[in-house]
Amino acid sequence: MSRPASSRQNSPPVITLYDIPGHTPQPWAPNIWRIRFILNYKRLRYRTIWVEFPDVEETLRGLSAPPSSTRSDGRPVYTLPVIVDPTRNPMRPEIFANTNHIAEYLEAAYPARPVFPDGSRAVQALFVHYIQEVFAKPLLPIMVPLSHQQLQLRGHGARVPQQMAPALSGPQREQAWQAVKEQFDFLARILDKNSGDGDGTVTMGREVSYADFALCSVLIWIERMAAHDGWTRVRTWNNGRWLRLWERCREYMDEY
Template sequence: MSTSGITLYDVRSTVPQPWAPNIWRIRLILNYKRLPHRTVWLDFPEVEATLRAIGAPPSAQKSDGRPVYNLPVIVDTLRSKTAPLVLSNVNTIAEYLEATYPARSIFPEGSRAMQTLFVHYVQEIFVRPLLPILVPLTHQRLPERSQAHFRCGAPAVGSGAHLGGAAAAQHDQAWLAVKEQFNFLASVLDKNQSDRNGVVAMGQDITYADFALCAVL
């Protein structure tokens, strides 16, 4: 795409499609709002230096006060070609895109509080049991130079098929927790079935809550 638009910074892997859930959330919003954008692919060891170079704000802070640089990050030149706006943090970016490009809204009027609770559930409860399963799979799909950086020097963890003893039991327990959360979420979404066959979080209107969930899936 033309460089006159939005640049999304994403993490490279060994598969052709994007894979990081938080970055997928922004990609889905960009596509839904039909905003022209291009992707810059980074290996994990490149992320901090690249984000510092383009003036991206830190997405968090360590306990000792040092900044943390994470993706997603966007650079928007649609609004001002002379002074591009650089943003980090998935929720900050989503709020910005909605405020700046309100067409095809992802926050219907009066829904922000409920959507915020839903997204919090997805991030803090629904995803948590998935991590012991997703992290090893993610590690396997990263380029070699990113693998050690991703696991921060910890030993690589194998998939359930290669585990034995206590590790296998822990893996099976993780899957049971995942199933429990999927069943609970299905029961919640099923409550919309009687509302004119609604199938998404807000019934029939696609919203930010749906992108948060679909990005994980």
């Protein structure tokens, strides 16, 4: 966590990661965890600045951060994570938005301890796209309402994300978890093809990579948003594969 300004005056500059707080002190957002994993894995010095949801766009515009995407009508979309890196040029710090763009920047700027082993960048990009666009889709009806409950929204006039939906209950919730399990089962069958390489736990066979961090970020999301209803299920699925992956990535779960 950040220290008083007076104690940092003579300290070397560090990377700043902008994250969104919840009602608990632990980081939870999966896209932001992907970047935190990389920073920890590469052993880079960084600090976290917490930005409440209603303040995200104003804060990022104040930083002159680029939008993370653009709407169909051309309007910019400002979301977290964002990093500010003054370590190479304190007078003109690098500012990046969009999780994948940040990951590519960190890999290029800090190539030691790579998260994209040689020749794996395209395959990992496809894997991460699959995690985002296919694998995680059945989780959204369960996890999005829980995540919205975590957002620190000041006052009744604060804007909430457009995807706001009521939490599932009863049979609907069980059906949703069954759809989630089908995705986990399919991915487990694919990853089992690595069983002859290393211990078969990680995507690239032996060493953790960006793909594992993308997947483990989803596991952390479940563990922190749905510990009793979700993580207790997921950790036992596929002979404990997902708990083993979580444990494999645990040493890179520091929170600064």
